[in-house]
Amino acid sequence: MNLAIEIDGQACGSVGAQQGVAERGHTAELGYWLGQAYWGQGVMTRVVGLFAPWVMDELRLFRLQASVVDFNLGSARVLEKNGFQEEGVERCAVYKRGVLHDLRRFARVRTRLP
Numbered sequence: 001m002n003l004a005i006e007i008d009g010q011a012c013g014s015v016g017a018q019q020g021v022a023e024r025g026h027t028a029e030l031g032y033w034l035g036q037a038y039w040g041q042g043v044m045t046r047v048v049g050l051f052a053p054w055v056m057d058e059l060r061l062f063r064l065q066a067s068v069v070d071f072n073l074g075s076a077r078v079l080e081k082n083g084f085q086e087e088g089v090e091r092c093a094v095y096k097r098g099v100l101h102d103l104r105r106f107a108r109v110r111t112r113l114p
Contacts, residue, residue: 001016001017001018001019001055001058001059002014002015002016003015003016003051005034005043005047007038007043012034012035012037012038012043013032013033013034013035013038013043013044013047014031014032014033015030015031015032015044015047015048015051016030016031016032017029017030017031017051017055017059017061017064018031019059019061026060026061026062026063027061027062027063027064027065028055028059028061028063028064028065029065029066029067030048030051030052030055030064030065030066031066032044032047032048032078034047039074040074044075044078045077045078045081045082048078048079048082049081049082052064052082052083052084052108056108056110057114060113062109062110062111062113063107063108063109064084064107064108064109065087065105065106065107065108066079066084066105066106066107067090067093067103067104067105067106068103068104068106069094069096069101069102069103069104070089070101070102070103070104071101076104076106079106079108080106082108083108084106084107084108085106085107085108086104086105086106087105087106087107088104088105089102089103089104089105090102090103090105
């Protein structure tokens with residue numbers, strides 16, 4: 001499930017969730033991106049704040065998780081501000097521009113459905 005982010009009639013990003021299958025069907029991976037012109041304005045914090053509870057209800061999820069490259073502090077803050085907790089680090093998980101980077105793992109969970 002992917003949705004476009006639009007500001008003043010202009011597409012500027014996307015947010016989505018990929019649900020797991022079988023015994024992992026209660027879990028989904030959250031992903032998002034935003035055009036650089038919109039960084040630092042709280043846009044993605046608001047988007048994730050609306051999208052996360054909605055998609056968890058819509059897909060009947062107990063867990064919504066996301067990974068953030070170690071240098072992307074803004075993305076980590078988006079998740080933290082929206083109730084995601086950091087659970088751990090996947091070491092040397094991404095090779096970007098000739099450098100290995102860790103992935104920080106975050107999740108938002110609930111133990112009962114509404």
